Amino acid sequence: MRIGVLTSGGDCPGLNAVIRGAVLKGTKIHNQEFIGIRDGWKGVVDGLTMPLDRHSVRGLSKQGGTILGTSRTNPFEGPHGGPENIQATLDRIGVDALIAIGGEGTLAAAKRLTDAGLKIVGVPKTIDNDLDATDYSFGFDTAVEIATEAIDRLRTTGESHKRCMVVEVMGRHVGWIALHAGMAAGAHAILVPEQPQSMDQIVAWVQSVADRGRAPVVVVSEGFTLDTMEAPHSEKGLDAFNRPRLGGIADVLAPEIEARTGIESRATVLGHLQRGGVPSAYDRVLATRLGMAAIDSVMNGEWGTMLALRGTDIENVSFSEAVGGLKTVPEHRYEEAAVLFG
Known part of the structure; x- marks a missing residue:
C-alpha cells in the first residue's frame, strides 16, 4: 500500500x-x-x-x-x-x-x-x-509554553516601569491559550472570546492591582470582544476562507486602560511566535x-x-x-481562574 x-x-x-x-x-x-x-x-x-x-x-x-x-x-x-x-x-x-x-x-x-x-x-x-x-x-502545549514565557518576560519590564502590560495571544473562537498561559504566568485578568467583559470591569481589575503597588498584566485572546462590540476586532482584511483576519484587540484595550486609569500601558501581540519553534x-x-x-x-x-x-x-x-462543534472554555473553568483576577 x-x-x-x-x-x-x-x-x-x-x-x-x-x-x-x-x-x-x-x-x-x-x-x-x-x-x-x-x-x-x-x-x-x-x-x-x-x-x-x-x-x-x-x-x-x-x-x-x-x-x-x-x-x-x-x-x-x-x-x-x-x-x-x-x-x-x-x-x-x-x-x-x-x-x-x-x-x-x-x-x-x-x-x-x-x-x-x-x-x-x-x-x-x-x-x-x-x-x-x-x-x-x-501544538497547544507548545503555544502555551511560548506565551507563558513571553508573559513572564513582559512582567519584569512592566514591574520596572510600573506599567500595565496587555498581552494578546491567539484564539479566534476559544480562549484556551489565554486561560492556560494566563493562569501559568499569574495574569491579573484573562479575557477570552467566550466571556465578553465591560471596559469598566477590566479597568477595575487593573486599578485593583495598581493600588497594591503591582504592575498589572492582562492576557487577551485575539477573538475577545468587549460587551459593546458586535464582532471581534479586525482591520487586516479577509483570509482565504473569507473570514476576518483577527488581531489588534490589545492595541484597542491598552490606550483605553491608560486613559481611564492614568497607568502607562503597553500592548504586545505575540502572533505567529506561538506557532513557531520546536x-x-x-x-x-x-x-x-x-x-x-x-x-x-x-x-x-x-x-x-x-x-x-x-x-x-x-x-x-x-x-x-x-467537526461537529468547537470545544469552548466552559464557564466554570473561567470562573475558577477569575478568582485570581485583580
Whole structure:
C-alpha cells in the first residue's frame, strides 16, 4: 500500500513528529510506501509530491513547522478540484490512501471527500485546542509554553516601569491559550472570546492591582470582544476562507486602560511566535503517537475517521463528530481562574 501524507491549514510545532511516527511504523511494521503531498490540499489538487521514506524523516520529531509545506487551499475549487478530479490525481501518482493532518477546516474537507468515496484518515492539529472530539491536540502545549514565557518576560519590564502590560495571544473562537498561559504566568485578568467583559470591569481589575503597588498584566485572546462590540476586532482584511483576519484587540484595550486609569500601558501581540519553534516534549510524544495510530487506522480501513486523545488513550472518532462543534472554555473553568483576577 502506498500512503500519501499531507499537512494543511496553519502550521504548528509537532507536524513533523506526526509524519515521522507514521512513516517509521508504516515502513518498519507493514512494509508500506509513503509519498509526501506538498502544500496541503493544493498538492492533492495539483499533484505536487516529494519523496517520503525513513531517511527523509530522520530526526524530525524535534523540528518545528512541516517539511511538506502547507496552505489554506480549498480542494473543491479550481479546474482540478473536487472528488473525481482528486481521485484521478491520486490514481495517477499511485496513492491508495491519505493521512490528512490539520484542524477543523482540513477535517471538514476530508469529510466531504470521504463521503464521496476517497480513503482518508485524519490527525487533529490546532494550537487553539478547539476540536471538541479530542481532549488535547498537539501544538497547544507548545503555544502555551511560548506565551507563558513571553508573559513572564513582559512582567519584569512592566514591574520596572510600573506599567500595565496587555498581552494578546491567539484564539479566534476559544480562549484556551489565554486561560492556560494566563493562569501559568499569574495574569491579573484573562479575557477570552467566550466571556465578553465591560471596559469598566477590566479597568477595575487593573486599578485593583495598581493600588497594591503591582504592575498589572492582562492576557487577551485575539477573538475577545468587549460587551459593546458586535464582532471581534479586525482591520487586516479577509483570509482565504473569507473570514476576518483577527488581531489588534490589545492595541484597542491598552490606550483605553491608560486613559481611564492614568497607568502607562503597553500592548504586545505575540502572533505567529506561538506557532513557531520546536515542539515541547509533550507535543512530540502526542504527535508521534497520533502518527503511529494513523497507520493502524489505515490498516483497518477506518476511512472517514480522526484520531482523538481521550484521557491517555488514542481512539477513532468519525469526521462528523470531529467537526461537529468547537470545544469552548466552559464557564466554570473561567470562573475558577477569575478568582485570581485583580
